[in-house]
Amino acid sequence: KNMYIQTKVELVIAFLSTVGNFLVCVAVGINQKLRTVTNYFLVSLAVADIGVGSIAIPCAILTDIGLPHHNLHLCLLMLSVLMMFTQSSIFSLLAVAVERYLAILISTIC
Structure with a gap:
């Protein structure tokens, strides 16, 4: 029974993650002012x-x-896909963090 609850929670998280991130893409695509390097x-x-x-x-x-x-x-294919997508998400998050760090560093120097 506990496995079914965990599966349902994971499915809800997957759905909300997909829809929420799709809305982020749509917002940046629609609004011209949101098209910045950070975004x-x-x-x-x-x-x-x-x-x-x-x-x-x-x-x-x-x-x-x-x-x-x-x-x-x-x-093995399914687990490789899992690793590939999670790592790409982590590397994208790293890129955001480095970009924000450099933006703050440059703004304090200038």
């Missing part, structure tokens, strides 16, 4: 998180419940 990095992070929410989390849920059963190659 481009945030859009990159949002796209990576859309991949996490729509592909990586469902792959993680499937591997948690034991699918694919007796198929090593498909299991």
Whole structure:
């Protein structure tokens, strides 16, 4: 029973992550004033998180419940996709942090 609750919570998080990050992309796409370097990095992070929410989390849920059963190659593919999307999200977050650090550093020097 606990596994079903965990799966439902993960699905809700995946859905909200996908929809919320899609709205970030739409907002930057629609509003011309939001098209800044920082926001481009945030859009990159949002796209990576859309991949996490729509592909990586469902792959993680499937591997948690034991699918694919007796198929090593498909299991490795799903776990590789999971790692790829989560790492791309982490690297996008790192890029945002470095860009913000440099912006603050440059603004204090000048």
